[in-house]
Amino acid sequence: MAAKRDRRRIIVRVIAAGIGVFLAIQLVPYGWWHDNPPVEEPASWPDPQAEAIARAACYDCHSHETRWPFYSYVAPMSWLLRRDVEQGRDDLNFSDWNDSDADDAIETIETGEMPPGRYTLIHRDADLSAEEIRSIIDALRVMEDAG
Ligand code: HEC
Known part of the structure:
Protein backbone atom coordinates (compact mmCIF):
# COMPACT_ATOMS: atom_id res chain seq x y z
CA MET A 1 0.00 0.00 0.00
CA ALA A 2 2.80 2.37 0.89
CA ALA A 3 4.48 1.76 -2.48
CA LYS A 4 1.24 2.62 -4.26
CA ARG A 5 0.87 5.85 -2.35
CA ASP A 6 4.49 6.78 -3.10
CA ARG A 7 3.96 6.15 -6.77
CA ARG A 8 0.88 8.35 -6.78
CA ARG A 9 2.75 11.12 -5.00
CA ILE A 10 5.52 10.99 -7.61
CA ILE A 11 3.02 11.16 -10.48
CA VAL A 12 1.30 14.18 -8.93
CA ARG A 13 4.67 15.92 -8.49
CA VAL A 14 5.68 15.24 -12.09
CA ILE A 15 2.38 16.65 -13.39
CA ALA A 16 2.68 19.71 -11.14
CA ALA A 17 6.24 20.30 -12.33
CA GLY A 18 5.10 20.00 -15.97
CA ILE A 19 2.34 22.55 -15.41
CA GLY A 20 4.86 24.82 -13.66
CA VAL A 21 7.27 24.68 -16.59
CA PHE A 22 4.43 25.29 -19.07
CA LEU A 23 3.30 28.38 -17.15
CA ALA A 24 6.86 29.64 -16.68
CA ILE A 25 7.70 29.53 -20.40
CA GLN A 26 4.63 31.69 -21.13
CA LEU A 27 6.57 34.51 -19.46
CA VAL A 28 9.35 34.46 -22.07
CA PRO A 29 8.75 37.71 -24.03
CA TYR A 30 10.04 36.24 -27.30
CA GLY A 31 6.66 34.53 -27.75
CA TRP A 32 4.60 37.69 -27.21
CA TRP A 33 5.55 39.15 -30.56
CA HIS A 34 2.70 39.23 -33.13
CA ASP A 35 3.76 42.11 -35.32
CA ASN A 36 1.95 42.96 -38.57
CA PRO A 37 3.66 46.15 -39.79
CA PRO A 38 2.03 48.29 -42.51
CA VAL A 39 2.09 46.89 -46.06
CA GLU A 40 4.82 48.77 -47.97
CA GLU A 41 4.88 47.59 -51.58
CA PRO A 42 2.18 44.96 -52.09
CA ALA A 43 2.85 42.36 -54.79
CA SER A 44 0.55 43.10 -57.72
CA TRP A 45 -1.03 39.84 -58.75
CA PRO A 46 -2.20 39.57 -62.36
CA ASP A 47 -5.19 37.44 -61.36
CA PRO A 48 -7.25 37.04 -58.19
CA GLN A 49 -7.15 33.24 -58.22
CA ALA A 50 -3.33 33.15 -58.00
CA GLU A 51 -3.44 35.79 -55.29
CA ALA A 52 -5.89 33.68 -53.27
CA ILE A 53 -3.57 30.66 -53.57
CA ALA A 54 -0.57 32.71 -52.42
CA ARG A 55 -2.56 34.14 -49.53
CA ALA A 56 -3.53 30.66 -48.40
CA ALA A 57 -0.09 29.09 -48.91
CA CYS A 58 2.53 31.82 -48.38
CA TYR A 59 1.23 35.02 -46.77
CA ASP A 60 1.23 33.79 -43.16
CA CYS A 61 5.05 33.67 -43.25
CA HIS A 62 5.92 35.93 -46.18
CA SER A 63 3.84 39.08 -45.73
CA HIS A 64 2.77 41.67 -43.18
CA GLU A 65 -0.72 40.12 -43.24
CA THR A 66 0.04 37.13 -41.01
CA ARG A 67 -3.04 35.42 -39.56
CA TRP A 68 -1.95 34.65 -36.02
CA PRO A 69 -3.77 31.50 -34.79
CA PHE A 70 -4.63 31.00 -31.10
CA TYR A 71 -1.65 28.66 -30.61
CA SER A 72 0.68 31.46 -31.71
CA TYR A 73 -0.11 32.90 -28.27
CA VAL A 74 1.01 29.73 -26.46
CA ALA A 75 4.69 28.89 -25.87
CA PRO A 76 6.52 26.94 -27.19
CA MET A 77 4.48 27.12 -30.45
CA SER A 78 4.66 30.93 -30.32
CA TRP A 79 8.47 30.71 -30.48
CA LEU A 80 8.43 28.50 -33.58
CA LEU A 81 5.90 30.71 -35.34
CA ARG A 82 7.82 33.87 -34.59
CA ARG A 83 10.98 32.34 -36.01
CA ASP A 84 9.17 31.24 -39.17
CA VAL A 85 7.58 34.64 -39.74
CA GLU A 86 10.76 36.65 -39.07
CA GLN A 87 12.91 34.45 -41.31
CA GLY A 88 10.17 34.16 -43.91
CA ARG A 89 9.66 37.94 -44.19
CA ASP A 90 13.41 38.42 -44.37
CA ASP A 91 13.77 36.10 -47.36
CA LEU A 92 10.66 37.01 -49.34
CA ASN A 93 7.97 39.53 -48.55
CA PHE A 94 4.75 39.94 -50.54
CA SER A 95 4.07 43.14 -48.56
CA ASP A 96 7.41 44.65 -49.54
CA TRP A 97 7.62 43.18 -52.99
CA ASN A 98 10.61 43.26 -55.24
CA ARG A 124 -4.75 21.71 -45.76
CA ASP A 125 -5.69 24.49 -48.22
CA ALA A 126 -1.97 25.27 -48.54
CA ASP A 127 -1.29 21.75 -49.80
CA LEU A 128 -1.43 22.85 -53.43
CA SER A 129 -2.81 20.75 -56.29
CA ALA A 130 -0.91 20.53 -59.58
CA GLU A 131 -3.40 23.00 -61.05
CA GLU A 132 -2.92 25.50 -58.21
CA ILE A 133 0.85 25.21 -58.56
CA ARG A 134 0.57 25.94 -62.29
CA SER A 135 -1.69 28.90 -61.62
CA ILE A 136 0.57 30.55 -59.01
CA ILE A 137 3.73 29.95 -61.06
CA ASP A 138 2.11 31.45 -64.20
CA ALA A 139 1.20 34.54 -62.18
CA LEU A 140 4.70 34.82 -60.72
CA ARG A 141 6.18 34.62 -64.24
CA VAL A 142 4.02 37.58 -65.31
CA MET A 143 5.13 39.49 -62.19
CA GLU A 144 8.75 38.67 -62.94
CA ASP A 145 8.49 39.98 -66.51
CA ALA A 146 6.73 43.12 -65.31
CA GLY A 147 9.75 44.00 -63.14
C1 HEC B 1 5.25 28.23 -42.28
C2 HEC B 1 5.82 29.42 -42.84
C3 HEC B 1 6.09 29.49 -44.32
C4 HEC B 1 5.18 29.38 -45.36
C5 HEC B 1 3.70 29.12 -45.26
C6 HEC B 1 5.95 29.59 -46.57
N1 HEC B 1 7.26 29.81 -46.26
FE1 HEC B 1 8.76 30.27 -47.56
N2 HEC B 1 10.11 30.34 -46.02
C7 HEC B 1 9.81 30.15 -44.69
C8 HEC B 1 11.02 30.25 -43.91
C9 HEC B 1 11.11 30.10 -42.40
C10 HEC B 1 12.07 30.53 -44.82
C11 HEC B 1 13.55 30.74 -44.50
C12 HEC B 1 14.26 29.53 -44.05
C13 HEC B 1 14.15 28.39 -44.99
O1 HEC B 1 14.63 28.46 -46.12
O2 HEC B 1 13.53 27.38 -44.56
C14 HEC B 1 11.46 30.57 -46.14
C15 HEC B 1 12.17 30.83 -47.29
C16 HEC B 1 11.57 31.05 -48.52
C17 HEC B 1 12.29 31.52 -49.71
C18 HEC B 1 13.76 31.88 -49.81
C19 HEC B 1 14.68 30.77 -49.50
C20 HEC B 1 15.06 29.95 -50.66
O3 HEC B 1 15.19 28.73 -50.47
O4 HEC B 1 15.30 30.51 -51.75
C21 HEC B 1 11.38 31.60 -50.71
C22 HEC B 1 11.62 32.05 -52.13
C23 HEC B 1 10.08 31.18 -50.17
N3 HEC B 1 10.25 30.85 -48.83
C24 HEC B 1 8.91 31.13 -50.87
C25 HEC B 1 7.67 30.71 -50.36
C26 HEC B 1 6.46 30.62 -51.15
C27 HEC B 1 6.34 30.99 -52.62
C28 HEC B 1 5.48 30.16 -50.32
C29 HEC B 1 4.06 29.82 -50.68
C30 HEC B 1 3.87 28.90 -51.76
C31 HEC B 1 6.08 29.98 -49.00
N4 HEC B 1 7.42 30.31 -49.06
C32 HEC B 1 5.41 29.57 -47.85
C33 HEC B 1 8.55 29.93 -44.17
C34 HEC B 1 7.39 29.75 -44.90
Missing part, protein backbone atom coordinates in the same frame (compact mmCIF):
# COMPACT_ATOMS: atom_id res chain seq x y z
CA ASP A 99 10.00 41.85 -58.73
CA SER A 100 13.24 39.89 -58.70
CA ASP A 101 11.82 37.78 -55.86
CA ALA A 102 9.43 36.04 -58.25
CA ASP A 103 12.18 33.82 -59.65
CA ASP A 104 13.12 32.57 -56.19
CA ALA A 105 9.51 31.93 -55.28
CA ILE A 106 8.92 29.90 -58.46
CA GLU A 107 11.95 27.77 -57.69
CA THR A 108 10.89 26.89 -54.15
CA ILE A 109 7.36 26.00 -55.30
CA GLU A 110 8.67 23.84 -58.16
CA THR A 111 11.00 21.91 -55.89
CA GLY A 112 8.22 21.48 -53.31
CA GLU A 113 10.37 23.24 -50.69
CA MET A 114 7.60 25.81 -50.12
CA PRO A 115 5.14 25.88 -48.47
CA PRO A 116 6.87 23.82 -45.73
CA GLY A 117 5.40 20.41 -44.86
CA ARG A 118 4.94 21.41 -41.21
CA TYR A 119 2.58 24.14 -42.45
CA THR A 120 0.55 22.14 -44.98
CA LEU A 121 0.05 19.45 -42.33
CA ILE A 122 -2.18 21.87 -40.41
CA HIS A 123 -3.28 24.16 -43.27
Whole structure:
Protein backbone atom coordinates (compact mmCIF):
# COMPACT_ATOMS: atom_id res chain seq x y z
CA MET A 1 0.00 0.00 0.00
CA ALA A 2 2.80 2.37 0.89
CA ALA A 3 4.48 1.76 -2.48
CA LYS A 4 1.24 2.62 -4.26
CA ARG A 5 0.87 5.85 -2.35
CA ASP A 6 4.49 6.78 -3.10
CA ARG A 7 3.96 6.15 -6.77
CA ARG A 8 0.88 8.35 -6.78
CA ARG A 9 2.75 11.12 -5.00
CA ILE A 10 5.52 10.99 -7.61
CA ILE A 11 3.02 11.16 -10.48
CA VAL A 12 1.30 14.18 -8.93
CA ARG A 13 4.67 15.92 -8.49
CA VAL A 14 5.68 15.24 -12.09
CA ILE A 15 2.38 16.65 -13.39
CA ALA A 16 2.68 19.71 -11.14
CA ALA A 17 6.24 20.30 -12.33
CA GLY A 18 5.10 20.00 -15.97
CA ILE A 19 2.34 22.55 -15.41
CA GLY A 20 4.86 24.82 -13.66
CA VAL A 21 7.27 24.68 -16.59
CA PHE A 22 4.43 25.29 -19.07
CA LEU A 23 3.30 28.38 -17.15
CA ALA A 24 6.86 29.64 -16.68
CA ILE A 25 7.70 29.53 -20.40
CA GLN A 26 4.63 31.69 -21.13
CA LEU A 27 6.57 34.51 -19.46
CA VAL A 28 9.35 34.46 -22.07
CA PRO A 29 8.75 37.71 -24.03
CA TYR A 30 10.04 36.24 -27.30
CA GLY A 31 6.66 34.53 -27.75
CA TRP A 32 4.60 37.69 -27.21
CA TRP A 33 5.55 39.15 -30.56
CA HIS A 34 2.70 39.23 -33.13
CA ASP A 35 3.76 42.11 -35.32
CA ASN A 36 1.95 42.96 -38.57
CA PRO A 37 3.66 46.15 -39.79
CA PRO A 38 2.03 48.29 -42.51
CA VAL A 39 2.09 46.89 -46.06
CA GLU A 40 4.82 48.77 -47.97
CA GLU A 41 4.88 47.59 -51.58
CA PRO A 42 2.18 44.96 -52.09
CA ALA A 43 2.85 42.36 -54.79
CA SER A 44 0.55 43.10 -57.72
CA TRP A 45 -1.03 39.84 -58.75
CA PRO A 46 -2.20 39.57 -62.36
CA ASP A 47 -5.19 37.44 -61.36
CA PRO A 48 -7.25 37.04 -58.19
CA GLN A 49 -7.15 33.24 -58.22
CA ALA A 50 -3.33 33.15 -58.00
CA GLU A 51 -3.44 35.79 -55.29
CA ALA A 52 -5.89 33.68 -53.27
CA ILE A 53 -3.57 30.66 -53.57
CA ALA A 54 -0.57 32.71 -52.42
CA ARG A 55 -2.56 34.14 -49.53
CA ALA A 56 -3.53 30.66 -48.40
CA ALA A 57 -0.09 29.09 -48.91
CA CYS A 58 2.53 31.82 -48.38
CA TYR A 59 1.23 35.02 -46.77
CA ASP A 60 1.23 33.79 -43.16
CA CYS A 61 5.05 33.67 -43.25
CA HIS A 62 5.92 35.93 -46.18
CA SER A 63 3.84 39.08 -45.73
CA HIS A 64 2.77 41.67 -43.18
CA GLU A 65 -0.72 40.12 -43.24
CA THR A 66 0.04 37.13 -41.01
CA ARG A 67 -3.04 35.42 -39.56
CA TRP A 68 -1.95 34.65 -36.02
CA PRO A 69 -3.77 31.50 -34.79
CA PHE A 70 -4.63 31.00 -31.10
CA TYR A 71 -1.65 28.66 -30.61
CA SER A 72 0.68 31.46 -31.71
CA TYR A 73 -0.11 32.90 -28.27
CA VAL A 74 1.01 29.73 -26.46
CA ALA A 75 4.69 28.89 -25.87
CA PRO A 76 6.52 26.94 -27.19
CA MET A 77 4.48 27.12 -30.45
CA SER A 78 4.66 30.93 -30.32
CA TRP A 79 8.47 30.71 -30.48
CA LEU A 80 8.43 28.50 -33.58
CA LEU A 81 5.90 30.71 -35.34
CA ARG A 82 7.82 33.87 -34.59
CA ARG A 83 10.98 32.34 -36.01
CA ASP A 84 9.17 31.24 -39.17
CA VAL A 85 7.58 34.64 -39.74
CA GLU A 86 10.76 36.65 -39.07
CA GLN A 87 12.91 34.45 -41.31
CA GLY A 88 10.17 34.16 -43.91
CA ARG A 89 9.66 37.94 -44.19
CA ASP A 90 13.41 38.42 -44.37
CA ASP A 91 13.77 36.10 -47.36
CA LEU A 92 10.66 37.01 -49.34
CA ASN A 93 7.97 39.53 -48.55
CA PHE A 94 4.75 39.94 -50.54
CA SER A 95 4.07 43.14 -48.56
CA ASP A 96 7.41 44.65 -49.54
CA TRP A 97 7.62 43.18 -52.99
CA ASN A 98 10.61 43.26 -55.24
CA ASP A 99 10.00 41.85 -58.73
CA SER A 100 13.24 39.89 -58.70
CA ASP A 101 11.82 37.78 -55.86
CA ALA A 102 9.43 36.04 -58.25
CA ASP A 103 12.18 33.82 -59.65
CA ASP A 104 13.12 32.57 -56.19
CA ALA A 105 9.51 31.93 -55.28
CA ILE A 106 8.92 29.90 -58.46
CA GLU A 107 11.95 27.77 -57.69
CA THR A 108 10.89 26.89 -54.15
CA ILE A 109 7.36 26.00 -55.30
CA GLU A 110 8.67 23.84 -58.16
CA THR A 111 11.00 21.91 -55.89
CA GLY A 112 8.22 21.48 -53.31
CA GLU A 113 10.37 23.24 -50.69
CA MET A 114 7.60 25.81 -50.12
CA PRO A 115 5.14 25.88 -48.47
CA PRO A 116 6.87 23.82 -45.73
CA GLY A 117 5.40 20.41 -44.86
CA ARG A 118 4.94 21.41 -41.21
CA TYR A 119 2.58 24.14 -42.45
CA THR A 120 0.55 22.14 -44.98
CA LEU A 121 0.05 19.45 -42.33
CA ILE A 122 -2.18 21.87 -40.41
CA HIS A 123 -3.28 24.16 -43.27
CA ARG A 124 -4.75 21.71 -45.76
CA ASP A 125 -5.69 24.49 -48.22
CA ALA A 126 -1.97 25.27 -48.54
CA ASP A 127 -1.29 21.75 -49.80
CA LEU A 128 -1.43 22.85 -53.43
CA SER A 129 -2.81 20.75 -56.29
CA ALA A 130 -0.91 20.53 -59.58
CA GLU A 131 -3.40 23.00 -61.05
CA GLU A 132 -2.92 25.50 -58.21
CA ILE A 133 0.85 25.21 -58.56
CA ARG A 134 0.57 25.94 -62.29
CA SER A 135 -1.69 28.90 -61.62
CA ILE A 136 0.57 30.55 -59.01
CA ILE A 137 3.73 29.95 -61.06
CA ASP A 138 2.11 31.45 -64.20
CA ALA A 139 1.20 34.54 -62.18
CA LEU A 140 4.70 34.82 -60.72
CA ARG A 141 6.18 34.62 -64.24
CA VAL A 142 4.02 37.58 -65.31
CA MET A 143 5.13 39.49 -62.19
CA GLU A 144 8.75 38.67 -62.94
CA ASP A 145 8.49 39.98 -66.51
CA ALA A 146 6.73 43.12 -65.31
CA GLY A 147 9.75 44.00 -63.14
C1 HEC B 1 5.25 28.23 -42.28
C2 HEC B 1 5.82 29.42 -42.84
C3 HEC B 1 6.09 29.49 -44.32
C4 HEC B 1 5.18 29.38 -45.36
C5 HEC B 1 3.70 29.12 -45.26
C6 HEC B 1 5.95 29.59 -46.57
N1 HEC B 1 7.26 29.81 -46.26
FE1 HEC B 1 8.76 30.27 -47.56
N2 HEC B 1 10.11 30.34 -46.02
C7 HEC B 1 9.81 30.15 -44.69
C8 HEC B 1 11.02 30.25 -43.91
C9 HEC B 1 11.11 30.10 -42.40
C10 HEC B 1 12.07 30.53 -44.82
C11 HEC B 1 13.55 30.74 -44.50
C12 HEC B 1 14.26 29.53 -44.05
C13 HEC B 1 14.15 28.39 -44.99
O1 HEC B 1 14.63 28.46 -46.12
O2 HEC B 1 13.53 27.38 -44.56
C14 HEC B 1 11.46 30.57 -46.14
C15 HEC B 1 12.17 30.83 -47.29
C16 HEC B 1 11.57 31.05 -48.52
C17 HEC B 1 12.29 31.52 -49.71
C18 HEC B 1 13.76 31.88 -49.81
C19 HEC B 1 14.68 30.77 -49.50
C20 HEC B 1 15.06 29.95 -50.66
O3 HEC B 1 15.19 28.73 -50.47
O4 HEC B 1 15.30 30.51 -51.75
C21 HEC B 1 11.38 31.60 -50.71
C22 HEC B 1 11.62 32.05 -52.13
C23 HEC B 1 10.08 31.18 -50.17
N3 HEC B 1 10.25 30.85 -48.83
C24 HEC B 1 8.91 31.13 -50.87
C25 HEC B 1 7.67 30.71 -50.36
C26 HEC B 1 6.46 30.62 -51.15
C27 HEC B 1 6.34 30.99 -52.62
C28 HEC B 1 5.48 30.16 -50.32
C29 HEC B 1 4.06 29.82 -50.68
C30 HEC B 1 3.87 28.90 -51.76
C31 HEC B 1 6.08 29.98 -49.00
N4 HEC B 1 7.42 30.31 -49.06
C32 HEC B 1 5.41 29.57 -47.85
C33 HEC B 1 8.55 29.93 -44.17
C34 HEC B 1 7.39 29.75 -44.90
